[in-house]
Structures are given as C-alpha cells and as structure tokens.
Amino acid sequence: MAQTLIIGAGITGACLAFALSRRGDPVTLVTAHPLGGTASAASFGWLNASFHLNDAHFALRLAGLAAHRTLQALLPDLPTTWPGCLWYEAAGDRFEAVASDLAAKGYPMQRLTGAKVSALTPALGPVPDMALLFTEEGVADPAILARALIAASGARVVQARVDRLTEAEGKVTGVLTDQGPILADRVILAAGIGTADLLRPFGFSLPMLTRPGMTIATEPLPPLCPLILASPGQEVRQDGEGRLIAPAAAAHQSD
Structure with missing residues (x-):
C-alpha cells in the first residue's frame, strides 16, 4: 500500500x-510547528461565499460551504x-x-433595517441604517479544525523540520529532516x-503571496456578538470562549 507523506499540519x-485516511491510505504528517499550522492559526475563520471576485470564485466558495457541512x-x-453574518461593509450604490x-445568485440572505439590526445585536453601535444578514454563513477556527481532522485521520505525526526533498532516479522518495530521512511513495507539500523553498532545488518557481497575518483576540467577555459582523474596515466575531476575534486588517479581502 502506498505510503503518503504530507509536509505541513495546517x-x-x-x-x-483525513481524506486519504478515509481511502485507507497510510499517512505520515511532518511539521516543525504546532499542529494547526501557522497561517491557519492566524485565520479569521469566516465561512462565506458572499465575498467573491467572479462567478467561478463564487461557485468555488459555495462548494466550500457545502464541503464544511459534509x-x-x-x-x-x-x-x-x-451563526450567520451581518454585513454592512458598504452603503449606497455599492450596498445595492x-x-x-x-x-440574482439565490444566495440565502435577508435585508434588515436598523431597527432589526438593533434587535439582533443589542450591543452594536453605531447601528447601520441597512444591513444584509447572510443566514447560512459560518465559522471554523482553522487551527482547531485542523487538529480535530488530524486526530480523526489517525495519521502518524512527526515533529521535525523538513530540510529538503530526497530523490532517486528522477523521483521524489521522501524528505530529509533534522531528525533524519523519512521515505515515502509520494510526498504532498x-x-x-x-x-516554494522545497521546490526551488528542482527548478520550480512557485509564486506565493507572502506577508504577515495576525488576528486580535480579547479576554473572554459576556455574550456580545451573536453573529459575524462585517462592518466598514473591520470584521469581528465572538468565539466559544467569549473572546472577540478580529483580523488585524480586513483588506485581505482584496487579494
């Protein structure tokens, strides 16, 4: 049976x-970081298709929502x-x-007046004159979700730094880590x-958008924010521990 090695635990x-384990494939997962990853741990975790660049992007994000429910x-x-999302990032013509x-796409939503917004989120202020409630959007903390999927997969986990891929006769045969080599029939990056650094010795150039990412979390608070809030310039949600979570900047949506 083919041995699969996955580099990265985000x-x-x-x-x-998880997907490979459901097929019965033996999986080894190698990471130098805590389970849950680094970029994943800094994600806001908003599951939505309301933001999209074009129809293909919308279809992809809609499929992602369905996959999370599956x-x-x-x-x-x-x-x-x-919990759903209360969206009022824009106003006027852009809102409309x-x-x-x-x-037109049949996306589940409701148009709310300011009075209805206040009834849903009494702690919110200032209250927008108009908002959209995206009723079927959700939250999945990627780091917590990743750890749960790794546990459910039963994958062998190796905490090690991968220094390079190994090869023989033109085929990748595994990885060399700071703890020694690990062989595999296939390696997934x-x-x-x-x-990009792991691929470079093989002559591959992988374009990557690289920049710092950060989320901000408060101390646990009483229930204040029952919905995901998408307001001008900021996004906020409250997690299961009562902490308000927000990305350091919401401009990532333009990527």
Whole structure:
C-alpha cells in the first residue's frame, strides 16, 4: 500500500490527511510547528461565499460551504458553527449592487433595517441604517479544525523540520529532516510559504503571496456578538470562549 507523506499540519495538510485516511491510505504528517499550522492559526475563520471576485470564485466558495457541512456530518463534534453574518461593509450604490448580485445568485440572505439590526445585536453601535444578514454563513477556527481532522485521520505525526526533498532516479522518495530521512511513495507539500523553498532545488518557481497575518483576540467577555459582523474596515466575531476575534486588517479581502 502506498505510503503518503504530507509536509505541513495546517488546514490543508489536515484535510488531505483525513481524506486519504478515509481511502485507507497510510499517512505520515511532518511539521516543525504546532499542529494547526501557522497561517491557519492566524485565520479569521469566516465561512462565506458572499465575498467573491467572479462567478467561478463564487461557485468555488459555495462548494466550500457545502464541503464544511459534509465534513461536519461525518464528524459531528467538529467545532464548526453557523451563526450567520451581518454585513454592512458598504452603503449606497455599492450596498445595492452587492444585494442585487447575491439575490440574482439565490444566495440565502435577508435585508434588515436598523431597527432589526438593533434587535439582533443589542450591543452594536453605531447601528447601520441597512444591513444584509447572510443566514447560512459560518465559522471554523482553522487551527482547531485542523487538529480535530488530524486526530480523526489517525495519521502518524512527526515533529521535525523538513530540510529538503530526497530523490532517486528522477523521483521524489521522501524528505530529509533534522531528525533524519523519512521515505515515502509520494510526498504532498502543504507547507504554506515554505513550499516554494522545497521546490526551488528542482527548478520550480512557485509564486506565493507572502506577508504577515495576525488576528486580535480579547479576554473572554459576556455574550456580545451573536453573529459575524462585517462592518466598514473591520470584521469581528465572538468565539466559544467569549473572546472577540478580529483580523488585524480586513483588506485581505482584496487579494
């Protein structure tokens, strides 16, 4: 049976490990970082298709929402919730354009007046005159989700730094780590920005957007924010421990 080695233990590596394990494939997962990854751990975790660049991007994000629900049906204890999102990032013509586009696509949503917004989120201020409620959007903390998927996969986990891929007769045969070599029939790179360095010796140039990412978390607070909030210039949600979570900058949506 083919031995698969996955480099990286963020959400991508974890999903691959889980999917391969369901096929019965033996999986070894190698990471130098805590399970859950680094980029994944800094993600806001908003599951949505309301933001999209074009129809193909919308279809991809919609498929992602469906995949999360399928995954939750397979593993009911996954920490994925579906509180919905209150969106008022734009106003005026831009607001109407977003509302019209999503309505034409049949996206589940409701148009709310300021009074209805206040009723849903009493702690919110200032209250927008108009907002859209995306009723089927959710939250999945990627690091927590990744750890749950790795545990469910039963993958062998090796905490080690991968220095390079190994090869013989034109074929990748495994990896060399700071703890020694690990052989495999196939190697999957899910190492985030580290993937480019691992590929470079083989003559591959992998374009990567590399820049710092950070989320901000408060101390646990009483229930204040029952929905994901997408306001002008900021996004906020409250996690299961009561902490308010926000990306350091919401401008990532333009990538």
